Amino acid sequence: MNIAKVMMNYSLNVKKICLLSDKGKKAVWLINAVSGDFILKKIPINEGRLKFMIHSISFLTSNGVLTPSVMRTTNGEEFVAMNGEYYVLFEKVYGKKPKYNKKKELAKIMSGLGQFHKASTGIEIPKNTEPSFLLGTWKDEFRRRYNQLEILKKERKLASNKNKFDEQFLLHVDSFLSQCNEAISILDASCYETWVGNTQRNKTLCHQDFAAGNLALDKKGNLHVFDMDSLTIDLPIRDIRKILNKVMKKQRWDLTLMTEMLSYYQKTNPLSKEQYFVLIADCLFPHLFYGQVKKYYGSTEREWTEKKHLQRLKDMIAIELSKEKVLQAFKGEIDKVLK
Structure with missing residues (x-):
């Protein structure tokens, strides 16, 4: 899959695409754009499950949970469907991983x-x-x-x-x-x-x-x-x-x-x-x-x-x-x- 084609669905001026993880059905890319950094995920769930996930993110966010926002495509969609696979673009949030021993x-x-x-x-x-x-x-x-x-x-x-x-x-x-x-x-x-x-x-x-x-x-x-x-x-x-x-x-x-x-x-x-x-x-x-x-x-x-x-x-x-x-x-x- 050419991820550049997926990114054509977003109004971003992309400078660099970096693969972070690829487990076949599931994959993650760092998208470096002029306006900032984003995370693109290939998510191995069906469309109904994906829509519920996106609905849940919105619900949780409205109730105070901090979680990366879902970026919309130029057509206002919350994901990209291509060749039977689903891609979601998230804002990139920077921070450190918490430690259990602290x-x-x-x-x-x-x-x-x-x-x-x-x-x-x-x-x-x-x-x-x-x-x-x-x-x-x-x-x-x-x-x-x-x-x-x-x-x-x-x-x-x-x-x-x-x-x-x-x-x-x-x-x-x-x-x-x-x-x-x-x-x-x-x-x-x-x-x-x-x-x-x-x-x-x-x-x-x-x-x-x-x-x-x-x-x-x-x-x-x-x-x-x-x-x-x-x-x-x-x-x-x-x-x-x-x-x-x-x-x-x-x-x-x-x-x-x-x-x-x-x-x-x-x-x-x-x-x-x-x-x-x-x-x-x-x-x-x-x-x-x-x-x-x-x-x-x-x-x-x-x-x-x-x-x-x-x-x-x-x-x-x-x-x-x-x-x-x-x-x-x-x-x-x-x-x-x-x-």
Whole structure:
């Protein structure tokens, strides 16, 4: 694809086009124009999903979330469709990536996540759009993943050519099947269904990757949020669990750090004690272990070496095992977060 042809749809005097990332279906270019810098993205979602993303960006911006504006074409369109692919041009925002190990910057991330969720509440779904919905799917998804681990366990036990990855998997899979069951039990006893019902009416967006790589702090310390192409309608817990996993992967689970992170979030989007039990259930489920196992056994082509897969599995096992006592102890710390 000649990106210069895409840029002909915009009234910009382009000086230079620089490819920043190309993953096939998804790509990013820096556009240097006389009037300033812009970011062009090839976004691998269908038109209905793309329109909802652009609608969401406008809605979030109107409610105080700082995110790059979508630039319109000379015809007033918010994207360019060419050869079955979709391109969106954004303003370029400069800033530094926040660091998890800096308390003030981690506080910005968590309070910013709370602001994001609060700002998205009440979003409407225009007729010509097609949002992603993961709302209400957790119980079925947890059980499906549990069953997949059970099937893999039986298959690898019977395999005659077990490798080191198989050995590690079989050594620990029963512990994680127990985590699955406990997570499902907690979810069944929680306010999950009621919360889902309320969210079906009011709607809340999850970013799905509200992590340092998709955030920037400008010179004034304001947090900017990027990459909205994975937006989904779901409980805010999905995003909270994901950022907790991101941070805890760096050092293992820590009760004090978890409590601090959630206290920062609580200041901008308060949750109830009952809702935090939904978080406990989601955090307890072995998402990281399952993801690594699926990556290894579910692919016919090895993206990584056997050694890297094995090391990553060992890392995920250590992280997952470190969380059980922390999550149990957190049940007694929730009131500190609510203050």
